[in-house]
Amino acid sequence: MLSRFSPWRLALVLCLLVSFTGRTRGDATCPATCTCVEDSVTCSGSNLTVLPADIPDNETVRKLCVSRTQIKSLNATSFNSLTELVSVDLSNNLDLKHIADGSFASLTKLESLTLRRNAINQLTNETFIGLEQLTSLDLSYNCLTEIPDFAFHQLKSLQVWI
Numbered sequence: 001m002l003s004r005f006s007p008w009r010l011a012l013v014l015c016l017l018v019s020f021t022g023r024t025r026g027d028a029t030c031p032a033t034c035t036c037v038e039d040s041v042t043c044s045g046s047n048l049t050v051l052p053a054d055i056p057d058n059e060t061v062r063k064l065c066v067s068r069t070q071i072k073s074l075n076a077t078s079f080n081s082l083t084e085l086v087s088v089d090l091s092n093n094l095d096l097k098h099i100a101d102g103s104f105a106s107l108t109k110l111e112s113l114t115l116r117r118n119a120i121n122q123l124t125n126e127t128f129i130g131l132e133q134l135t136s137l138d139l140s141y142n143c144l145t146e147i148p149d150f151a152f153h154q155l156k157s158l159q160v161w162i
Contacts, residue, residue: 040063041064043066044067045067047069047070048066057082063087063088063089066089067089068093070093074096076105083106085110088107091115091117091138092116092117093118099115099123099127102126103127104128104131108132112137113131113137113138116139116140117140121142122145128155131155132157135160137152137158139162
């Protein structure tokens with residue numbers, strides 16, 4: 001017969017406590033509206049209106065998914081502390097209309113950027129500044145009405161553009 005405090009029950013209680021009090025990864029805390037697993041942070045299907053300020057900014061976060069939220073715009077400092085990202089998925093944010101020039105400038109290691117199914121209506125020559133390592137860009141299902149001639153000139157490594 002199992003005792004009241006068997007190891008599996010204790011583990012279950014600890015898992016439940018962690019899930020209700022904020023998940024942790026190493027020494028960094030995962031934002032309450034997100035899930036953090038290994039090198040990925042996922043903040044999807046929430047009522048976020050801006051990127052969470054408390055996304056762990058250590059070297060282990062390499063993938064970020066913020067989809068199906070209420071985010072309306074990205075500013076020039078949105079990703080400043082997340083310089084190790086190699087993949088960003090900002091898909092299905094139907095209110096996302098504006099990306100400020102230089103929003104991705106600190107993401108010099110970024111290889112994949114998904115901006116599918118948003119309401120982005122224009123790009124500038126500075127939208128993708130600093131993304132020289134980007135190999136994949138998905139802008140499908142947006143409302144793009146203006147794309148300047150040199151909007152993609154910095155994307156020297158781009159192999160897939162949708």
